[in-house]
Amino acid sequence: MKILVLNGPNINMLGVREPEVYGAGTYSDLCEKIKAHCEKKDIGVSFFQSNHEGALVDEIQKALGVYDGIVINPAAYTHTSVAILDALKAVKIPAVEVHISDVSKREDFRRISYVRSYCFKTISGKGFDGYLEAVDALCGALL
Ligand code: DQA
Numbered sequence: 001m002k003i004l005v006l007n008g009p010n011i012n013m014l015g016v017r018e019p020e021v022y023g024a025g026t027y028s029d030l031c032e033k034i035k036a037h038c039e040k041k042d043i044g045v046s047f048f049q050s051n052h053e054g055a056l057v058d059e060i061q062k063a064l065g066v067y068d069g070i071v072i073n074p075a076a077y078t079h080t081s082v083a084i085l086d087a088l089k090a091v092k093i094p095a096v097e098v099h100i101s102d103v104s105k106r107e108d109f110r111r112i113s114y115v116r117s118y119c120f121k122t123i124s125g126k127g128f129d130g131y132l133e134a135v136d137a138l139c140g141a142l143l
Contacts, residue, residue: 002044003138004067005034005131006059008075009051014100021101023127030128034071037132041139053077053084060087069138070095071131078103078113085114094141096134099124 007027010017015026025033031047038045046067048059056077063070070093074084078099088095095118102125103110116122121137123130 001068001139001142002046002066003038003069003071003135004059004063005031005045005047006056006070006072006074007047007049008053008056008073008077011073011075012049012051023100025128030131033128034131034135037135041135043135043139045135053081056081057083057087060084060091060093063093064091067093068142069093071098071134071138072096072115072119073098073100073131074115078115079109081114085118088115088118094138095119096137097122098130098134100127100130101125 012027014022014030015024027049035045050056056074060070072095074081077084097113097115097119104124113122120141123133126133
């Protein structure tokens, strides 16, 4: 089983960016944590982060026939991107949506998620552990 972990804009700024909201860990800490979890479960994992919507769409398209599942935090594009939703619908790879912060308890505009209608599960407000829960959810659904 191989999964792709996709992160959208400003996730590369973890550790610097609003630590009171997103915590002190960096993007590299996040990837290491997910990698260790996947190794324990004998799952292959790759990572991609971009600040550009089209680059995320390209990566989702390239995942077809390569990955069995996708963990996606589209970050700000969660609330705006029909293109990312359509890419997920095109490749039909099972996906879980993750948010580090609890988007339901923040500004109203963060309550809207375009990818949510495609993803079979959404995990929000559990910090970096939410990504591990997403990996487990994919295992439960796919194995
Ligand atoms: C986020 C929440 C989004 O509203 C925000 O734009 C992000 C990160 C999260 O992980 O909590 O960049 O997706």
